[in-house]
Amino acid sequence: xxxxxxxxxxxxxxxxxxxxxxxxxxxxxxxxxxxxxxxxxxxxxxxxxxxxxxxxxxxxxxxxxxxxxxxxxxxxxxxxxxxxxxxxxxxxxxxxxxxxxxxxxxxxxxxxxxxxxxxxxxxxxxxxxxxxxxxxxxxxxxxxxxxxxxxxxxxxxxxxxxxxxxxxxxxxxxxxxxxxxxxxxxxxxxxxxxxxxxxxxxxxxxxxxxxxxxxxxxxxxxxxxxxxxxxxxxxxxxxxxxxxxxxxxxxxxxxxxxxxxxxxxxxxxxxxxxxxxxxxxxxxxxxxxxxxxxxxxxxxxxxxxxxxxxxxxxxxxxxxxxxxxxxxxxxxxxxxxxxxxxxxxxxxxxxxxxxxxxxxxxxxxxxxxxxxxxxxxxxxxxxxxxxxxxxxxxxxxxxxxxxxxxxxxxxxxxxxxxxxxxxxxxxxxxxxxxxxxxxxxxxxxxxxxxxxxxxxxxxxxxxxxxxxxxxxxxxxxxxxxxxxxxxxxxxxxxxxxxxxxxxxxxxxxxxxxxxxxxxxxxxxxxxxxxxxxxxxxxxxxxxxxxxxxxxxxxxxxxxxxxxxxxxxxxxxxxxxxxxxxxxxxxxxxxxxxxxxxxxxxxxxxxxxxxxxxxxxxxxxxxxxxxxxxxxxxxxxxxxxxxxxxxxxxxxxxxxxxxxxxxxxxxxxxxxxxx
Numbered sequence: 001x002x003x004x005x006x007x008x009x010x011x012x013x014x015x016x017x018x019x020x021x022x023x024x025x026x027x028x029x030x031x032x033x034x035x036x037x038x039x040x041x042x043x044x045x046x047x048x049x050x051x052x053x054x055x056x057x058x059x060x061x062x063x064x065x066x067x068x069x070x071x072x073x074x075x076x077x078x079x080x081x082x083x084x085x086x087x088x089x090x091x092x093x094x095x096x097x098x099x100x101x102x103x104x105x106x107x108x109x110x111x112x113x114x115x116x117x118x119x120x121x122x123x124x125x126x127x128x129x130x131x132x133x134x135x136x137x138x139x140x141x142x143x144x145x146x147x148x149x150x151x152x153x154x155x156x157x158x159x160x161x162x163x164x165x166x167x168x169x170x171x172x173x174x175x176x177x178x179x180x181x182x183x184x185x186x187x188x189x190x191x192x193x194x195x196x197x198x199x200x201x202x203x204x205x206x207x208x209x210x211x212x213x214x215x216x217x218x219x220x221x222x223x224x225x226x227x228x229x230x231x232x233x234x235x236x237x238x239x240x241x242x243x244x245x246x247x248x249x250x251x252x253x254x255x256x257x258x259x260x261x262x263x264x265x266x267x268x269x270x271x272x273x274x275x276x277x278x279x280x281x282x283x284x285x286x287x288x289x290x291x292x293x294x295x296x297x298x299x300x301x302x303x304x305x306x307x308x309x310x311x312x313x314x315x316x317x318x319x320x321x322x323x324x325x326x327x328x329x330x331x332x333x334x335x336x337x338x339x340x341x342x343x344x345x346x347x348x349x350x351x352x353x354x355x356x357x358x359x360x361x362x363x364x365x366x367x368x369x370x371x372x373x374x375x376x377x378x379x380x381x382x383x384x385x386x387x388x389x390x391x392x393x394x395x396x397x398x399x400x401x402x403x404x405x406x407x408x409x410x411x412x413x414x415x416x417x418x419x420x421x422x423x424x425x426x427x428x429x430x431x432x433x434x435x436x437x438x439x440x441x442x443x444x445x446x447x448x449x450x451x452x453x454x455x456x457x458x459x460x461x462x463x464x465x466x467x468x469x470x471x472x473x474x475x476x477x478x479x480x481x482x483x484x485x486x487x488x489x490x491x492x493x494x495x496x497x498x499x500x501x502x503x504x505x506x507x508x509x510x511x512x513x514x515x516x517x518x519x520x521x522x523x524x525x526x527x528x529x530x531x532x533x534x535x536x537x538x539x540x541x542x543x544x545x546x547x548x549x550x551x552x553x554x555x556x557x558x559x560x561x562x563x564x565x566x567x568x569x570x571x572x573x574x575x576x577x578x579x580x581x582x583x584x585x586x587x588x589x590x591x592x593x594x595x596x597x598x599x600x601x602x603x604x605x606x607x608x609x610x611x612x613x614x615x616x617x618x619x620x621x622x623x624x625x626x627x628x629x630x631x632x633x634x635x636x637x638x639x640x641x642x643x644x645x646x647x648x649x650x651x652x653x654x655x656x657x658x659x660x661x662x663x664x665x666x667x668x669x670x671x672x673x674x
Contacts, residue, residue: 030062037073049126058439071101157395159364160196201259221276230290259287322350360485368393502604579636598637
């Protein structure tokens, strides 16, 4: 027995090892599978494939395994060609064998592709995992799959794509160079798996198709075409962009990574020559030079913000998303239309969407959130208020924070999901808070981002949501919830450092980029800062009164019922006569204080008038020095209460309309001595 075969047998459970070595039946959960008539190599490999699939959490398709064994046994008996190893054939070869065997049994061919579809679960990813055990360097394989080969460099959290299929590249030089180049970048930590699948591989795939389209690569990369080849490639990409023109940034990604590959090939002697000859550093420089300058990003506006009414409507429909398919729900749309909808049976997606709304996290950060994502806060006050620290799966920015402080609503959603997992996977120690439902008997696979987007897309189509502008609201575009959350925090006046920490960004510039520039909010702020005199005239602040505006930051100018706009270098000798002063300012936040002062002033005037009449036997005259000032204050308070009450959110200046401030001018600069 060869060392490779011995290792395969050693990886199997004990009772499976005996069946493989003796050629007897292999006992699965659904019954035995007879392995007699096959070589020891094929028996060991087929058993290894079934065992790997079971460890991966998928149900082993016994019927497909029986048909595969039967087809191999029939081929050996009839003298047909059979591979020495299951890794020696491609999918088309297996499909041909299975179709011929089906014709031998039934006298007719099965439907196109049906035979392969039944065996693909055994001969797809399990074969990739088997091939990974047979090569010394992981990057030599044409298919890189995260679950199939643990040797592939990865971070603790890797979202989205799990596979890179280099076989899609038709140019042999590009495929070999690309694998070597990508392996070096991954191993050194210069790029992540997400960058490889999202940027590098698409760029090389476009480059491969472009090389296949041009008639003479040697001429295209000649000295006279040195600077033209990158431009021709960028133009070709724009013409083959599947219905949409790529952005300048996407085109730059393609140019940069192709340039990096050409530069790598130029300094790596062991690589074969490119289709146009030996790659040179000068050619790589031409690709880098073709990168276009991209203007600053466009700021996000109201289209990326979801208003409170629309968010409330989304939340009111979530029971349809999580309800059982057998249940029927009646929902009322914003227009008053009633819809009868069946439950979608997606309680996990319902809670994931709710967490995105409440926290503003990215979809990948929720999909890959760990099961133990909650912990106690440091502050006793926060713990007493029911707050907790929520740890999400930070994968976008290396070294960025991965925790935020959350309220009881988020804690309740997490605890509800944990209870659901206990019922679904009793006795299992699960790594993720949200798990895949199919082919995941061990609960080790997280809820896939593509599945989540598909569920939200169908949910949006079912409930027919619209936003405040009447446009269809596509819940699958979940990044709008992130923009909305950060915009709300900014509009609450939180410091930028706090917003940056909550967003998990590396720079405050990126955090402010996420804040939507809402026209409605800007208008509200502008209206709230407009100020009026007591006679209704708007106060316009010019350069001359700039110093007066700064007085809002001075504690000695803050009054119980407003502010004093007296310049800093001037002093007031009016005492408590602020209500009749021209530099006195107040707004609606002091309305209750003004009403209380008015009631107290009126009570004081009535009480002193009665006391004066009782003591002197005559009413207090209107020109009494004390009464005259109190009546002016009473008139000013009446005017302020009426004005401020009618202009909520605005400010009025100068309670005494006829009383000007007696302020002495103060020289700001010393006069020069003669």
